Amino acid sequence: MSILVVGSVAYDTVQTPVGNRGDALGGSATYFSVSASKFEPVSIVAVVGTDFRQEHFEMLTSHGVDISGIESVKGSTFRWSGVYGADANTRETLDTQLNVFAQFTPQLGVNHRQHSYLFLANIEPSIQLDVLHQMQRRPKLVALDTMNFWIEGEREQLGEVLKEVDVVLMDENETRSFAGKQNLTEAAGYIREIGPHTVIVKRGEHGVLLFRQGSVFTAPAVPLRSVVDPTGAGDCFAGGFMGYLASTGDLSDDGFRRAVVLGSVMGSFAVESFSLDRVQSVSEEEVEERFRLITELTRFKPLLDRETLPFSDTEHQVH
Amino acid sequence: MSILVVGSVAYDTVQTPVGNRGDALGGSATYFSVSASKFEPVSIVAVVGTDFRQEHFEMLTSHGVDISGIESVKGSTFRWSGVYGADANTRETLDTQLNVFAQFTPQLGVNHRQHSYLFLANIEPSIQLDVLHQMQRRPKLVALDTMNFWIEGEREQLGEVLKEVDVVLMDENETRSFAGKQNLTEAAGYIREIGPHTVIVKRGEHGVLLFRQGSVFTAPAVPLRSVVDPTGAGDCFAGGFMGYLASTGDLSDDGFRRAVVLGSVMGSFAVESFSLDRVQSVSEEEVEERFRLITELTRFKPLLDRETLPFSDTEHQVH
Numbered sequence: 001m002s003i004l005v006v007g008s009v010a011y012d013t014v015q016t017p018v019g020n021r022g023d024a025l026g027g028s029a030t031y032f033s034v035s036a037s038k039f040e041p042v043s044i045v046a047v048v049g050t051d052f053r054q055e056h057f058e059m060l061t062s063h064g065v066d067i068s069g070i071e072s073v074k075g076s077t078f079r080w081s082g083v084y085g086a087d088a089n090t091r092e093t094l095d096t097q098l099n100v101f102a103q104f105t106p107q108l109g110v111n112h113r114q115h116s117y118l119f120l121a122n123i124e125p126s127i128q129l130d131v132l133h134q135m136q137r138r139p140k141l142v143a144l145d146t147m148n149f150w151i152e153g154e155r156e157q158l159g160e161v162l163k164e165v166d167v168v169l170m171d172e173n174e175t176r177s178f179a180g181k182q183n184l185t186e187a188a189g190y191i192r193e194i195g196p197h198t199v200i201v202k203r204g205e206h207g208v209l210l211f212r213q214g215s216v217f218t219a220p221a222v223p224l225r226s227v228v229d230p231t232g233a234g235d236c237f238a239g240g241f242m243g244y245l246a247s248t249g250d251l252s253d254d255g256f257r258r259a260v261v262l263g264s265v266m267g268s269f270a271v272e273s274f275s276l277d278r279v280q281s282v283s284e285e286e287v288e289e290r291f292r293l294i295t296e297l298t299r300f301k302p303l304l305d306r307e308t309l310p311f312s313d314t315e316h317q318v319h
Numbered sequence: 320m321s322i323l324v325v326g327s328v329a330y331d332t333v334q335t336p337v338g339n340r341g342d343a344l345g346g347s348a349t350y351f352s353v354s355a356s357k358f359e360p361v362s363i364v365a366v367v368g369t370d371f372r373q374e375h376f377e378m379l380t381s382h383g384v385d386i387s388g389i390e391s392v393k394g395s396t397f398r399w400s401g402v403y404g405a406d407a408n409t410r411e412t413l414d415t416q417l418n419v420f421a422q423f424t425p426q427l428g429v430n431h432r433q434h435s436y437l438f439l440a441n442i443e444p445s446i447q448l449d450v451l452h453q454m455q456r457r458p459k460l461v462a463l464d465t466m467n468f469w470i471e472g473e474r475e476q477l478g479e480v481l482k483e484v485d486v487v488l489m490d491e492n493e494t495r496s497f498a499g500k501q502n503l504t505e506a507a508g509y510i511r512e513i514g515p516h517t518v519i520v521k522r523g524e525h526g527v528l529l530f531r532q533g534s535v536f537t538a539p540a541v542p543l544r545s546v547v548d549p550t551g552a553g554d555c556f557a558g559g560f561m562g563y564l565a566s567t568g569d570l571s572d573d574g575f576r577r578a579v580v581l582g583s584v585m586g587s588f589a590v591e592s593f594s595l596d597r598v599q600s601v602s603e604e605e606v607e608e609r610f611r612l613i614t615e616l617t618r619f620k621p622l623l624d625r626e627t628l629p630f631s632d633t634e635h636q637v638h
Contacts, residue, residue: 247629310566
């Protein structure tokens, strides 16, 4: 069932240890929609300026993305500029120009209000909540991404929208910061008590943790020899994750686990190039090859039902 | 087949966010031997001062540890003091008093030279190499741990001993620092070219990476609600790892993968208390329960042989 995403469409200027790129197509909704569109049709609700290039509309359309919800208004498209250090997990924002994004007040069309899967990409929490309330009926699954900027500045509003979503995605620092708890298991428990039944903690090159009722799952990141640009990895993760769930409709624990693995696969492609260069061209064979790679990465012989480990009985405990 | 470990026996004074403990039994060889002794007999070669307490000899003996290679010399036992921040992955050393450890020149007895499994715990590389050369025949498996102090100060000597060992254990910063490569896959490849067929990268709460010929394996850390003291986690990991291999003799890739999981299990117990309090009392049932927990943590439905993922064919790539 098709997916609706609300978020940013942007032009990014990025420096990484590998190189740099100016005015590359970016934005949370852009990354998400191209990634998710590999698995299920996506409709995007966003705003761009009159400088948004026709080729980028065409690229989205070529992936089957419904762009009828992208409003084009007078002014410049959102621009972000940042630099990554040697450690891809840390980045510094050099400049943020909200431009037309500053007045973004999404009005969902009739066709967009009926989607069964909703991804609230990283935007102001009050907008996320407003979009959710515009839906004609409660979607089957609502997932939300956010960032430290909102956690620090719009904590109350963020808490309100969290009450109404199913899945939260945060990186590990955001999870700790929002929950005020250093321990991720405790922090995820804190967030789940607010409302979401599922908390996904993104740890960059250290992979992903999935916390659900009575279940914790860990997926590794694909070990890559070359990381070109980490921008958008989290949104491409979310795209693979939501794409799998919407395509299969499998909201069981097994479904969520596979969705996380597919998310990791899509995140791994995202970082291999600037912008969406690599993700755009990913084939079914490449996705499946990397899915199998994660299977191989995590494979070990479990203990059989009555199997025991070697254990010495020389211990005579001293207390 | 029994295991020989050469390393430090120490008294640690530790501050963590949870509390503090003075003159707690520690040292790399101590942590390793108690952990490994759960699975296979261990002989320890180390030095202590005349202040080393009888109850600590007895504790080791009660775990079947052969302490005949612990030399007791006039002076004080090695003392280390450190403080951990909120992030358990970082610590600051407040004080190091080598004491009798400064003159540690291990002389292996006849019975110790015949062990088939040798763990060279974190000590000066030239001592590690000397011990290896004292062995009557090349052990079946030699593993080595080290630290930034030797990587920075004794790089050449460390390189020499690396040529002759099978398995290297380093944390992720040490791996990067030694290899001069930020990318862990590349860094592990660099180290493997020096000699070791296996490189284990310890990432604390982010788990472990195992790099072998044509094989990469990732094991998560057990998500714990309470981390009391991270000291010794790496050595307890090594103890579970070597203990499994020595006990089963299974040096296949499957064997190494299980050994890494068992190492993660033992590391998880280590951090749940100060000193060896928790590791000492661990039962077979607890070890197996946590082994099964890691199985559950990493479980997802792999793609079957001819199974495909859902994939949209709406893409018409734009270049």
